[in-house]
Amino acid sequence: MLRSKKDGLARGFTIIEMLVVLGMIAILASLVLTGVHGVRLQAKKTKARHDVEQIATAWGNYLQEYRRFPKTVTVTKMDSAALSILRGETAGPDNPQRLTFMEFKSATTNYADPWGSLYEVALDQDLDNKVTVPGLASPLYRSVAVWSKGPDGVAGTKDDIRSWQR
Numbered sequence: 001m002l003r004s005k006k007d008g009l010a011r012g013f014t015i016i017e018m019l020v021v022l023g024m025i026a027i028l029a030s031l032v033l034t035g036v037h038g039v040r041l042q043a044k045k046t047k048a049r050h051d052v053e054q055i056a057t058a059w060g061n062y063l064q065e066y067r068r069f070p071k072t073v074t075v076t077k078m079d080s081a082a083l084s085i086l087r088g089e090t091a092g093p094d095n096p097q098r099l100t101f102m103e104f105k106s107a108t109t110n111y112a113d114p115w116g117s118l119y120e121v122a123l124d125q126d127l128d129n130k131v132t133v134p135g136l137a138s139p140l141y142r143s144v145a146v147w148s149k150g151p152d153g154v155a156g157t158k159d160d161i162r163s164w165q166r
Contacts, residue, residue: 044114058102070094077118078111
């Protein structure tokens, strides 16, 4: 409360008034930060969803082109070997035409999700349209499965991002 000069006191705020204002600012700041955290988490999930779909599409394109998957990849992480195949970096048995199926930043040696874990891939090597994903009781009826362990970094939990689920 402001005091008038008639009372003989200088104008200003009391300590209580200052503490109330600071408390209100702290409450508002915590609400804003909570909202920002939720938005950031959703943005990371959206990026991971996009990435798993792009990886699945790239391996699907590989299958269409060569009518097989590389023998060196069954269930793998998106490590330097998998990136090299999809980039078409070297001619060899895994990508003889050196076709580019997916582009990555040139310095990328591994392809990790927004939480730092490498994306994982299961490919249908025997072309029976079934892949086995670790942690799932039954096989998936598809040629390619790609997943991220999600924010908790543990496979098989409800926060996983999977190419076969929307």
